[in-house]
Amino acid sequence: MKTITQPDEIQSWTMRQRCAGKRLALVPTMGFFHEGHLALMRWARERADALLVSLFVNPTQFGPREDLKRYPRDPERDARLAEEVGVDVLFMPEAEAMFPDGHATWVEAPTLCRGLCAVQRPTHFRGVATVVAKLFVLTNPSLAVFGEKDWQQLAVIRRITRDLNLPVEVHGRPTVREADGLALSSRNVNLSPEERGQAPAIHRGLLHVARLVEEGETDSSLLLASLGKRYAREMPLGRVEYMAAVDPDQLYPVEEVSGPVLVAVAARFANARLIDNILISRK
Numbered sequence: 001m002k003t004i005t006q007p008d009e010i011q012s013w014t015m016r017q018r019c020a021g022k023r024l025a026l027v028p029t030m031g032f033f034h035e036g037h038l039a040l041m042r043w044a045r046e047r048a049d050a051l052l053v054s055l056f057v058n059p060t061q062f063g064p065r066e067d068l069k070r071y072p073r074d075p076e077r078d079a080r081l082a083e084e085v086g087v088d089v090l091f092m093p094e095a096e097a098m099f100p101d102g103h104a105t106w107v108e109a110p111t112l113c114r115g116l117c118a119v120q121r122p123t124h125f126r127g128v129a130t131v132v133a134k135l136f137v138l139t140n141p142s143l144a145v146f147g148e149k150d151w152q153q154l155a156v157i158r159r160i161t162r163d164l165n166l167p168v169e170v171h172g173r174p175t176v177r178e179a180d181g182l183a184l185s186s187r188n189v190n191l192s193p194e195e196r197g198q199a200p201a202i203h204r205g206l207l208h209v210a211r212l213v214e215e216g217e218t219d220s221s222l223l224l225a226s227l228g229k230r231y232a233r234e235m236p237l238g239r240v241e242y243m244a245a246v247d248p249d250q251l252y253p254v255e256e257v258s259g260p261v262l263v264a265v266a267a268r269f270a271n272a273r274l275i276d277n278i279l280i281s282r283k
């Protein structure tokens with residue numbers, strides 16, 4: 001496995017590969033790998049001649065009072081795991097190389113950034129969209145793979161890819177979970193043992209909503225009220241930041257479950273903010 005830190009170096013490497021007719025896959029990450037990241041890498045590996053993984057804790061997607069400094073990091077372990085799953089190139093740029101002094105250009109998709117995580121994190125998605133657009137330009141991949149756990153992020157990336165005619169297939173992959181249902185996240189290490197005990201309630205609650213829909217409930221406000229009650233009971237250490245039922249592509253709130261609906265939640269614990277979602281379709 002090759003490790004590259006310089007943007008111009010990754011760009012010339014990928015350019016040479018593409019000129020030689022190679023199909024490249026990109027998996028963008030912020031590191032501290034878990035099975036969720038590795039599942040994306042294995043899936044991408046099967047579909048390309050070369051697999052690139054970027055490891056970049058992107059400062060522009062963190063707000064001023066967010067956990068950039070506390071974000072967990074272990075680049076040596078990450079490099080070992082990446083090599084084991086067959087990554088060809090690990091791109092690990094410094095923040096100054098990606099966003100040098102004077103950087104002033106942003107990529108935004110404002111209609112997808114009014115609700116859900118954007119309410120508490122108003123500049124988050126413009127940071128994500130900008131860094132992903134830069135990574136696409138630098139690595140020129142045929143395909144890029146993202147996790148459905150970060151559904152709003154995936155929707156924004158699909159949108160900017162279409163709107164800017166970026167020649168990249170964007171793929172979303174299912175959320176990988178612990179045995180008790182908690183979505184794997186690099187931030188789970190910041191949960192206290194007691195919080196870790198309560199956090200699986202997030203996913204259990206989403207499954208409960210799916211069951212209610214299956215039984216015939218279609219009123220979003222009733223579904224979310226029932227979810228909120230469960231969270232108050234089962235997860236007293238987590239403050240629910242939002243619970244929403246939205247259109248899966250456009251992300252606007254839906255009042256009545258008549259077609260596919262995404263139910264998404266965010267919960268804040270003392271040192272970790274966790275998100276999860278479930279896609280529900282009425283039979």
Ligand code: AMP
Nearest residue numbers: 029030031036146147150175176183184
């Ligand atoms: P991150 O390092 O958290 O920015 O995540 C890098 C990529 O891994 C993103 O596309 C995430 O959506 C994806 N990802 C994170 N957690 C999971 C998970 N539990 N299952 C599947 N994909 C995930």
